[in-house]
Amino acid sequence: MSTRKARPINGATGPWEIVIGMEVHAQVxxxxxxxxxxxxxxxxxxxxNVSLVDAAMPGMLPVINRVAVEQAVRTGLGLKAQINLxxxxxxxxxxxxxxxxxxxxxxxxxPIVGEGELVIDLEGGDSVHVGIERLHLEQDAxxxxxxxxxxxxxxxxxxxGVALMEIVSKPDMRSAEEAAGFLHKLRSILRYLGTCDGNxxxxxxxxxxxxxxxxxxxxxxxxxxxxxxxxVRFVGQAVEYEARRQVDVIEAxxxxxxxxxxxxxxxxxxxxxxxxxxxxxxRYFPDPDLMPLVLDQARVDEIAATLPELPDEKKTRFxxxxxxxxxxxVLVAERETADYFEEMIATGAExxxxxxxxxxxxxxxxxxxxxxLADAPVSARANSQIVQMVTSNLISGKIAKDxxxxxxxxxxxDPMVVVEARGLRQVNDEGAIITAIEAVIAANPQKVEELKAxxxxxxxxxxxxxxxxxxxxxxQSVNAILKKRLDISDEG
Amino acid sequence: MVQPADPAKFTLTDARDAIxxxxxxxxxxxxxxxxxxxxxRSLNAFVxxxxxxxxxxxxxxxxxxxxxxxxxxxxxxxxxxxxxxxxGVRTTAGSRMLDNFVPTYESTVTQNIWDAxxxxxxxxxxxxFAMGSSNETSFFGPVINPWRARGRNEDLVPxxxxxxxxxxxxxxxxxxxxxxxTGGSIRQPAAVTGTVGIKPTYxxxxxxxxxxxxxSLDQAGPMTKTVADAALMLQVMxxxxxxxxxxxxxxxxxxxxxxxxxxxxxxVGIPKEYRIDGAPPEIDTLWAKGASWLKSQGAEIVDVxxxxxxxxxxxxxxVAPAEASSNLARYDGVRFGHxxxxxxxxxxxxEKSRAEGFGREVKRRIIIGTYVLSSGYYDAYYVRAQxxxxxxxxxxxxxxxxxxxxxxxxxxxxxxxVNSKTADPVSMYLNDVFTVTVNLAxxxxxxxxxxxxxxxxxxxxxxxxxxxxxxxxxKAGRAIERAADFKHDxxxxxxxx
Numbered sequence: 001m002s003t004r005k006a007r008p009i010n011g012a013t014g015p016w017e018i019v020i021g022m023e024v025h026a027q028v029x030x031x032x033x034x035x036x037x038x039x040x041x042x043x044x045x046x047x048x049n050v051s052l053v054d055a056a057m058p059g060m061l062p063v064i065n066r067v068a069v070e071q072a073v074r075t076g077l078g079l080k081a082q083i084n085l086x087x088x089x090x091x092x093x094x095x096x097x098x099x100x101x102x103x104x105x106x107x108x109x110x111p112i113v114g115e116g117e118l119v120i121d122l123e124g125g126d127s128v129h130v131g132i133e134r135l136h137l138e139q140d141a142x143x144x145x146x147x148x149x150x151x152x153x154x155x156x157x158x159x160x161g162v163a164l165m166e167i168v169s170k171p172d173m174r175s176a177e178e179a180a181g182f183l184h185k186l187r188s189i190l191r192y193l194g195t196c197d198g199n200x201x202x203x204x205x206x207x208x209x210x211x212x213x214x215x216x217x218x219x220x221x222x223x224x225x226x227x228x229x230x231x232v233r234f235v236g237q238a239v240e241y242e243a244r245r246q247v248d249v250i251e252a253x254x255x256x257x258x259x260x261x262x263x264x265x266x267x268x269x270x271x272x273x274x275x276x277x278x279x280x281x282x283r284y285f286p287d288p289d290l291m292p293l294v295l296d297q298a299r300v301d302e303i304a305a306t307l308p309e310l311p312d313e314k315k316t317r318f319x320x321x322x323x324x325x326x327x328x329x330v331l332v333a334e335r336e337t338a339d340y341f342e343e344m345i346a347t348g349a350e351x352x353x354x355x356x357x358x359x360x361x362x363x364x365x366x367x368x369x370x371x372x373l374a375d376a377p378v379s380a381r382a383n384s385q386i387v388q389m390v391t392s393n394l395i396s397g398k399i400a401k402d403x404x405x406x407x408x409x410x411x412x413x414d415p416m417v418v419v420e421a422r423g424l425r426q427v428n429d430e431g432a433i434i435t436a437i438e439a440v441i442a443a444n445p446q447k448v449e450e451l452k453a454x455x456x457x458x459x460x461x462x463x464x465x466x467x468x469x470x471x472x473x474x475x476q477s478v479n480a481i482l483k484k485r486l487d488i489s490d491e492g
Numbered sequence: 493m494v495q496p497a498d499p500a501k502f503t504l505t506d507a508r509d510a511i512x513x514x515x516x517x518x519x520x521x522x523x524x525x526x527x528x529x530x531x532x533r534s535l536n537a538f539v540x541x542x543x544x545x546x547x548x549x550x551x552x553x554x555x556x557x558x559x560x561x562x563x564x565x566x567x568x569x570x571x572x573x574x575x576x577x578x579x580g581v582r583t584t585a586g587s588r589m590l591d592n593f594v595p596t597y598e599s600t601v602t603q604n605i606w607d608a609x610x611x612x613x614x615x616x617x618x619x620x621f622a623m624g625s626s627n628e629t630s631f632f633g634p635v636i637n638p639w640r641a642r643g644r645n646e647d648l649v650p651x652x653x654x655x656x657x658x659x660x661x662x663x664x665x666x667x668x669x670x671x672x673x674t675g676g677s678i679r680q681p682a683a684v685t686g687t688v689g690i691k692p693t694y695x696x697x698x699x700x701x702x703x704x705x706x707x708s709l710d711q712a713g714p715m716t717k718t719v720a721d722a723a724l725m726l727q728v729m730x731x732x733x734x735x736x737x738x739x740x741x742x743x744x745x746x747x748x749x750x751x752x753x754x755x756x757x758x759x760v761g762i763p764k765e766y767r768i769d770g771a772p773p774e775i776d777t778l779w780a781k782g783a784s785w786l787k788s789q790g791a792e793i794v795d796v797x798x799x800x801x802x803x804x805x806x807x808x809x810x811v812a813p814a815e816a817s818s819n820l821a822r823y824d825g826v827r828f829g830h831x832x833x834x835x836x837x838x839x840x841x842x843e844k845s846r847a848e849g850f851g852r853e854v855k856r857r858i859i860i861g862t863y864v865l866s867s868g869y870y871d872a873y874y875v876r877a878q879x880x881x882x883x884x885x886x887x888x889x890x891x892x893x894x895x896x897x898x899x900x901x902x903x904x905x906x907x908x909x910v911n912s913k914t915a916d917p918v919s920m921y922l923n924d925v926f927t928v929t930v931n932l933a934x935x936x937x938x939x940x941x942x943x944x945x946x947x948x949x950x951x952x953x954x955x956x957x958x959x960x961x962x963x964x965x966x967k968a969g970r971a972i973e974r975a976a977d978f979k980h981d982x983x984x985x986x987x988x989x
Contacts (some may be wrong), residue, residue, distance in 0.1 A: 057828070059700065
């Protein structure tokens with residue numbers, strides 16, 4: 001099942017295997033925080049979204065947000081994981097100004113979700129299965145702002161108490177590509193499920209990456225944890241750099257110290273985080289303000305019944321409908337893309353042709369214009385019509401691009417109407433094509449002579465005929481009739 | 493109904509009836525209490541007095557009474573332990589840390605009380621963060637017990653941590669008060685001040701807005717002059733609160749209704765482990781007397797065993813400090829409360845704010861609690877304590893197969909002299925030996941005054957009930973009260989001080 005290509009690092013003394021595990025903090029999509037009713041809206045004024053509970057005022061008590069719990073269950077189901085019907089919230093105690101209560105409510109020994117699995121898709125259609133160790137719910141901390149005043153640190157508690165899912169993988173990844181693939185796939189699944197918006201720029205997803213190296217087949221090496229890596233690309237870069245660094249240290253006779261490191265995206269390197277004054281002892285214990293979180297199997301089943309089709313299943317279905325694994329992979333990576341593609345199919349376009357059109361033509365155009373599918377000007381229905389017109393020989397592929405260009409700029413234009421109004425219909429009528437061919441032959445007697453020695457000139461004739469018809473002639477027909485008329489053999 | 497010459501000496505129930513009969517107004521009751529409080533400053537029972545608010549409340553109550561729309565506690569002046577957050581009224585928890593803290597919110601229990609029409613006289617003194625059994629750990633100084641030993645004028649403690657509430661009730665400074673009880677903080681002061689105090693079942697009263705000491709043990713309850721008053725007040729305080737996840741959503745029965753009912757056939761368990769070496773013999777004597785009073789009213793006395801009782805104090809002094817060490821982490825000088833002057837850096841801000849803001853006993857318990865939760869000690873202390881806590885709770889479950897309530901002494905001794913135990917924390921902790929078991933098991937426990945010591949000081953008996961069976965506990969307590977005929981009259985020696 002796992003069709004993994006070994007990608008060892010080659011050190012001076014031989015090959016090294018990279019071992020990677022990841023802890024991803026994903027903000028639960030929920031209007032309210034994990035234990036308070038305060039809003040989770042991004043971008044509010046500092047300390048605008050802070051309830052008495054979030055500020056840990058004396059006598060305040062946490063009350064679990066049921067939506068956040070259901071989102072965690074939903075995510076667990078999406079990761080094909082064990083849902084624990086009873087789980088416990090613990091307090092993780094430490095002092096920091098952006099942690100108002102002096103403890104974070106988290107799940108330590110009994111998380112809400114146990115072991116699951118995620119399949120990473122690699123370039124070239126390979127896939128790797130990565131184990132999920134657990135998923136638990138916890139509160140986010142606030143933010144210390146050190147750059148607002150020369151002498152003071154300011155604290156913004158808007159994020160304090162926001163619900164996070166900490167998703168922990170098993171140390172099953174073996175390359176930077178796999179690590180990046182894991183985060184990419186996890187983000188995709190969360191977005192399909194609607195349990196996290198996956199917005200990494202806003203901090204909705206952050207990854208801590210554990211990296212170690214070992215000689216192939218040997219016991220695990222000492223790992224370093226790279227904190228808060230906030231993009232798929234950075235995960236790959238951080239792993240590359242860190243693994244190489246570790247190999248260099250070991251090969252130079254040094255040893256790896258277990259430590260927390262920071263990824264500097266600007267320099268593309270990792271470095272140790274400012275060492276803490278002393279090692280933390282978090283003094284975890286069950287939060288006495290909260291009863292164990294008990295779930296009802298019937299409710300879990302109900303949630304399971306509402307899960308959407310996830311990328312893996314969707315990909316399988318797309319492949320079955322005639323797409324290549326690569327195309328299917330591209331289309332399912334984002335739920336919006338898959339939905340867009342499926343709407344094209346639903347409105348009558350053929351699958352393979354739609355995939356080709358989207359991937360080769362439309363996405364390229366989006367990239368050039370720096371747009372995403374959501375803010376692009378052409379609807380799935382319009383693209384579907386264009387593809388259908390090509391498939392049914394109503395327009396040529398070349399004209400299709402012109403039609404797209406027109407629809408792109410004239411937002412509400414109907415592609416069918418555009419084709420009719422501007423006379424862009426493909427000319428399939430043999431008589432009309434023969435007339436055009438005769439005209440070209442009559443105008444170029446020299447070329448006709450040359451053609452006898454150089455059969456490759458046939459392409460020049462096709463081009464001339466297309467020009468003559470304003471690009472509207474059906475190129476296949478032109479080809480066939482030309483060949484017959486000028487008596488060109490196929491070997492030409 | 494008895495109408496005392498001094499309205500402050502009314503019981504809560506009598507005052508309610510008098511108000512409804514319009515034989516006295518809320519204004520008269522409230523003025524009498526404000527006067528009594530003013531004359532009793534030497535008892536140091538209040539941290540904050542709110543006479544203006546009280547008079548406004550009384551005026552509103554009188555208006556409602558005139559309109560015939562009196563609520564259950566309409567116009568009745570009460571004192572509130574300074575652990576309940578009161579909106580716009582300074583709430584200190586007896587600590588320097590919160591000397592300047594004015595909540596913007598009202599605790600659910602006090603809100604229930606104001607919604608029932610009661611009048612706030614002020615906030616009562618207490619052991620700092622409810623940690624203490626003598627009210628001597630308060631940043632605002634000790635509270636003095638209105639009771640004195642016969643023929644002596646030595647200052648005695650009122651018990652703790654709800655010492656200010658107990659003294660206010662015993663000294664007739666208010667009609668009733670609220671307390672909180674984590675290991676005996678309602679029942680022990682009630683016992684040594686000759687008042688009634690009930691700690692309800694864990695989950696019966698909301699903890700929302702009550703400054704937390706040990707979350708799995710804390711519970712609010714009334715401190716009153718009579719059992720009937722306790723029933724009346726608990727009725728108002730109790731109830732489910734969605735803002736407290738540990739509050740329980742089951743109906744609150746009418747506690748006053750069955751109070752005078754017969755206890756014929758009630759099975760009263762006497763746990764043998766509560767007979768402890770070194771306790772004054774008068775404690776055992778009173779206990780036996782209590783059993784005979786109940787028996788003579790038709791109860792059946794049964795011997796029961798609670799074999800894990802001896803572990804209760806050690807378990808309590810692991811669990812409570814562990815939770816407290818975490819609960820009190822929020823007092824860091826960052827957002828509210830005491831903050832040290834000009835700290836050099838963040839660490840010093842924390843260290844000095846907390847060193848200055850907390851008193852010795854609070855620091856002691858934070859250190860104990862931090863220790864028992866630390867890695868390497870957690871299993872040996874916290875985990876084992878939790879297992880023992882389960883066994884202690886199981887003891888009660890088993891005992892309640894053979895009986896309906898348990899009868900025990902409330903405290904191992906009567907009130908002791910101020911400063912006599914402060915040097916030895918363990919001897920102080922022993923005051924709660926009969927009460928902590930009840931918190932660990934989450935059960936309701938009532939202390940009712942039952943007699944006087946050889947020195948003429950009040951002693952209480954404790955009735956422990958099944959979970960959420962406060963009604964039976966109150967009924968048994970009322971039976972003891974009836975038989976004991978305790979005179980809770982104290983001379984107002986303090987007003988001449």
